[in-house]
Amino acid sequence: MTDDPPADRPSKDSGRDRGHAGTGPAAGTCGGGPAFGRPTPRDVTSGLVTGLFSIPEGMAYASIGGFAAPLGLWSGVVPTIVASACARSVLMVTTLTSAIALSSQSVLTAAGLDPHDLGALATLTVLVGVAMLVMALLKLGSVMSFISTAVMTGFTTGIALQIVTGVIKDATGYTSTQHNTLAKIGDSFAHIGEWNSATVLVALATVAAWAALRSVKRLEAYATLLALLLVSVVCAIVQPDVELVKDIATVPRSLPPFSPPDLATIPSLATGALAIALVALAQAAGISAAVANPDGSRPDASKDFGAQGLANLAGGFFSALPTGGSLSRTGVATSAGSQTRWSGIFAGIWLAVLVLLLGPLAGHIPMAVIGGLLLVIGGELIAGRIADIALVMRTSWLSATAMAVTFLATTQLPLQYAIFIGAGLSILLYCVAVSRRARFLELTPDGSGGWLIDDAPSAIPSGRTTVLHYLGGGFFAEVNRLTDEWPDTRDTRNAAVVLSLRGSAGIPSATFLRAFERACLKLRGHDVQLILCGVPQSMRDLFERSGTLEVLGADSVIVETRHLMESLTTAYEVAERRRTRRGTT
Numbered sequence: 001m002t003d004d005p006p007a008d009r010p011s012k013d014s015g016r017d018r019g020h021a022g023t024g025p026a027a028g029t030c031g032g033g034p035a036f037g038r039p040t041p042r043d044v045t046s047g048l049v050t051g052l053f054s055i056p057e058g059m060a061y062a063s064i065g066g067f068a069a070p071l072g073l074w075s076g077v078v079p080t081i082v083a084s085a086c087a088r089s090v091l092m093v094t095t096l097t098s099a100i101a102l103s104s105q106s107v108l109t110a111a112g113l114d115p116h117d118l119g120a121l122a123t124l125t126v127l128v129g130v131a132m133l134v135m136a137l138l139k140l141g142s143v144m145s146f147i148s149t150a151v152m153t154g155f156t157t158g159i160a161l162q163i164v165t166g167v168i169k170d171a172t173g174y175t176s177t178q179h180n181t182l183a184k185i186g187d188s189f190a191h192i193g194e195w196n197s198a199t200v201l202v203a204l205a206t207v208a209a210w211a212a213l214r215s216v217k218r219l220e221a222y223a224t225l226l227a228l229l230l231v232s233v234v235c236a237i238v239q240p241d242v243e244l245v246k247d248i249a250t251v252p253r254s255l256p257p258f259s260p261p262d263l264a265t266i267p268s269l270a271t272g273a274l275a276i277a278l279v280a281l282a283q284a285a286g287i288s289a290a291v292a293n294p295d296g297s298r299p300d301a302s303k304d305f306g307a308q309g310l311a312n313l314a315g316g317f318f319s320a321l322p323t324g325g326s327l328s329r330t331g332v333a334t335s336a337g338s339q340t341r342w343s344g345i346f347a348g349i350w351l352a353v354l355v356l357l358l359g360p361l362a363g364h365i366p367m368a369v370i371g372g373l374l375l376v377i378g379g380e381l382i383a384g385r386i387a388d389i390a391l392v393m394r395t396s397w398l399s400a401t402a403m404a405v406t407f408l409a410t411t412q413l414p415l416q417y418a419i420f421i422g423a424g425l426s427i428l429l430y431c432v433a434v435s436r437r438a439r440f441l442e443l444t445p446d447g448s449g450g451w452l453i454d455d456a457p458s459a460i461p462s463g464r465t466t467v468l469h470y471l472g473g474g475f476f477a478e479v480n481r482l483t484d485e486w487p488d489t490r491d492t493r494n495a496a497v498v499l500s501l502r503g504s505a506g507i508p509s510a511t512f513l514r515a516f517e518r519a520c521l522k523l524r525g526h527d528v529q530l531i532l533c534g535v536p537q538s539m540r541d542l543f544e545r546s547g548t549l550e551v552l553g554a555d556s557v558i559v560e561t562r563h564l565m566e567s568l569t570t571a572y573e574v575a576e577r578r579r580t581r582r583g584t585t
Helices: 041-062 069-074 078-086 098-110 118-137 141-146 149-166 170-174 182-192 197-214 217-238 263-290 301-316 326-336 340-366 367-395 398-412 417-437 477-485 510-525 538-545 546-552 568-582
Strands: 441-447 450-457 465-471 495-500 526-536 558-561
Touching: 041 098, 041 149, 041 217, 041 326, 041 340, 041 367, 069 340, 078 301, 078 340, 098 118, 098 149, 098 263, 118 263, 118 301, 141 301, 149 170, 149 182, 149 367, 149 398, 149 417, 170 182, 170 197, 170 367, 182 398, 197 217, 217 367, 263 301, 263 417, 263 538, 301 558, 326 340, 367 398, 398 417, 465 568, 495 568, 510 526, 510 538, 510 546, 526 538, 526 568, 538 546, 538 558, 558 568
Parallel strands: 465 495, 495 526, 526 558
Antiparallel strands: 441 450, 441 465
């Protein structure tokens, strides 16, 4: 999930062909990744470009969240420097994103706190950092893989729509009285006669300027920045009657001020902070896959979690909003030639320098210009999701339902609830997929030492040994389905069953163990022997600890070996001996 425009996304190979300056052993960085090394000239210039780009984007994202514009600038200073110094994904740029801004606004609103309360904001940012650090310490980087494409598509599309509706006032001059995202769109068009013509013209001019600049290949990466400068200069000359940034908040010529957290707000913000951390980490999880480390070292999502956690802990004391890895800012940096982690460090330093030198000038930027740029960003994000939406729709009705539910939750509910709903849906979809995958196959000797694979029989035949292979994970949700598919043994006589578990049942549950015991006892009731083979040693140990081994019989559980079919062949021979011996008694 990302709030960034797809066109700014770097390719997977974006870092592979660059020089290796500044990379090396995992020493000298708080994230345990490639070392600092020496910065290159391209790191300095790419940092400058990223810092410049952070001015309009940072202010825009802060504005859509209802925060003072300078907070968006300061969110790109301390957090960006700290995360770049510590991240395992060395080219990742950590800063404020639209999804994080909207999620933060939602959490503060639900807690009844003012988005202009710096103490509450500091507390929220620090709590987000704590949540990220805890996830890093628990090595939960792999958890992000459980957020399915369907859920992320619904969430991202809903965020994109919220970006668009969040700037309706800035782009049209009309303030909707509706709070529902979809209703706000309808209400705004129903009152199109109340739109401010000057504001609309400035917003449209910004979109047109962006489109024209983006059509020039050499200017593509800087289209947002150049459109902001061009239209702002024209407005400064023409002076249309539109709202300016300084009308909302003064942009000071200063470094990020110290902002101590308000500890009294911790109880009301703790749960929301966890939700924001999930949003931020879900966005950042895709960056390591999209942007390779220049030295070829492998990324580590958990260490990136830790880097972002430290960034939020530090940023919270210096007036930063919650931050996370940003694909758009990372894309700008890589397009401008970033080679090492120094590029992100320079981006934060350059932004601080630019604010010190040019801060008050940013106050003359029309809000309609920022509104126009955010319409572009939201529109691009929606356009970039069309292919994913089509893929999800073609995959299955369950995936499509999960996407639709997450989208509606994102547009109708506070975002901290939407992300939890989405995560829950992802886990539910995973459980359903795992339980559907589980089944039995029959393996039949082909007479030349091999085995033929067929569907499991509906009933265990009499007078021979039937070999079944279990294909599944041992997940408790599989048990009911497998119980229904277990071949009938009511009319079976003088038979044996070999059940192969090799490569399966890797996550056995208590429910699954009890199912084994019931199956064994049921087969014995019909004088049918059950032998398990291909059993990992760890599972046999589990059988012994749980008492299941006593029910199955220690000599009826054959541990897997290094040879692929050895335990199966052994089990088959044992089963045949037992069956024939019983048949003669």
